[in-house]
Amino acid sequence: MTAKVLVVAEHRGGRLAESTAKCVACALELEPESLDVVVFTADADELAAEAARIRGVTRVLEARDAAHEGLLAAVLAPRLAELAGRGYTHVLAPSTTFGKDLLPRAAALLGVGQLSDIMAVEGPRRFKRPTYAGNAIVTVEAAPDRLLVGTVRIASYRPAEPSDRPAPIEPWTSSVAPPGHTRYVRLDATRTGRPDLQTATKVVAGGRALGSAERFELVGRLADALGAAIGASRAAVDAGYAPNDLQVGQTGKVIAPDLYIALGISGAIQHLTGIKDAGTIVAINKDPEAPIFEVADLGLVADLFEAVPAMIDALEKRAGRGV
Numbered sequence: 001m002t003a004k005v006l007v008v009a010e011h012r013g014g015r016l017a018e019s020t021a022k023c024v025a026c027a028l029e030l031e032p033e034s035l036d037v038v039v040f041t042a043d044a045d046e047l048a049a050e051a052a053r054i055r056g057v058t059r060v061l062e063a064r065d066a067a068h069e070g071l072l073a074a075v076l077a078p079r080l081a082e083l084a085g086r087g088y089t090h091v092l093a094p095s096t097t098f099g100k101d102l103l104p105r106a107a108a109l110l111g112v113g114q115l116s117d118i119m120a121v122e123g124p125r126r127f128k129r130p131t132y133a134g135n136a137i138v139t140v141e142a143a144p145d146r147l148l149v150g151t152v153r154i155a156s157y158r159p160a161e162p163s164d165r166p167a168p169i170e171p172w173t174s175s176v177a178p179p180g181h182t183r184y185v186r187l188d189a190t191r192t193g194r195p196d197l198q199t200a201t202k203v204v205a206g207g208r209a210l211g212s213a214e215r216f217e218l219v220g221r222l223a224d225a226l227g228a229a230i231g232a233s234r235a236a237v238d239a240g241y242a243p244n245d246l247q248v249g250q251t252g253k254v255i256a257p258d259l260y261i262a263l264g265i266s267g268a269i270q271h272l273t274g275i276k277d278a279g280t281i282v283a284i285n286k287d288p289e290a291p292i293f294e295v296a297d298l299g300l301v302a303d304l305f306e307a308v309p310a311m312i313d314a315l316e317k318r319a320g321r322g323v
């Protein structure tokens with residue numbers, strides 16, 4: 001069976017997210033006959049051109065409409081379902097907040113199930129995905145004759161290479177009117193100036209041990225000294241020390257930085273599932289028995305309120321010396 005794949009592009013701030021090229025990398029493992037990328041956008045921006053420069057893309061469909069501002073799943077899902085019905089065998093989107101919001105709605109409208117968190121392709125209908133918080137990997141076989149709607153675990157893929165021969169871009173207009181019940185008003189987002197948690201190469205994360213939102217700022221100070229993004233355990237989020245979008249783990253974000261520094265995080269399995277693909281894991285915890293030390297490449301048994309200021313001092317001195 002030949003695959004005709006549709007990848008839904010993710011973007012923010014006028015730039016294509018790296019997750020799009022990672023989804024394309026997953027789609028290429030299907031050895032597709034064609035690989036289209038649909039870009040839902042509100043403006044005449046460069047997004048479609050960016051998508052066209054990803055190697056392996058056959059065609060970019062630019063779906064431009066004022067209703068696409070804010071990329072609301074309620075607006076996009078019926079339109080994606082309409083497009084998906086046009087002969088595609090697979091529809092893929094990243095397993096990020098964007099894809100996890102959009103794809104189940106589209107799958108429901110198409111009357112099919114959704115395959116979540118594809119981490120490897122074994123054949124056009126055979127995939128590997130994590131289960132039990134990443135403690136087990138299952139191989140699943142999807143029905144042969146139905147449209148496959150799936151999210152791609154982006155921590156498992158490297159972005160597809162850029163191409164110097166851009167794919168053609170075609171406009172695509174949906175015949176589905178926007179829903180009356182949901183519309184985009186505005187986005188209230190905190191601008192931290194720090195790297196994005198899901199794509200950062202370095203992440204400093206704090207746990208319950210930080211004890212308050214004020215003291216959690218210590219995590220931010222170390223992150224800034226390293227040029228890193230900030231993450232948090234669920235306990236820290238639930239206690240209100242850090243915002244929800246910083247949560248790393250099973251019910252938070254799955255990340256794959258080169259360096260992950262865990263401050264006062266015990267290392268519960270639900271947290272570890274979010275950092276399975278991290279490169280070097282560094283843990284600071286005052287309990288030598290903390291499970292985080294079982295996965296850490298470097299561990300320091302210490303009180304973080306003593307160790308972290310000392311680290312920040314050392315980093316600042318080093319930066320001051322221009323080393």
Ligand SMILES: Cc1cc2nc3c(=O)[nH]c(=O)nc-3n(C[C@H](O)[C@H](O)[C@H](O)COP(=O)(O)OP(=O)(O)OC[C@H]3O[C@@H](n4cnc5c(N)ncnc54)[C@H](O)[C@@H]3O)c2cc1C
Pocket residue numbers: 206207208209232233234235236247248249250251252253263264265266267268269270271274284285286287290302303304305
């Ligand atoms: C269905 C489900 C989903 C979940 N999803 C997630 C998820 O996505 N992400 C997540 O993180 N958790 C998740 N959890 C919660 C998870 O089980 C843990 O409760 C949570 O990760 C604990 O967070 P923590 O390590 O910050 O806190 P704790 O377990 O309380 O650990 C705090 C650690 O800090 C250390 N410490 C204390 N003081 C200091 C100090 N001064 N200096 C240094 N170290 C110190 C302690 O020794 C301890 O190890 C989930 C749970 C369930 C049931």
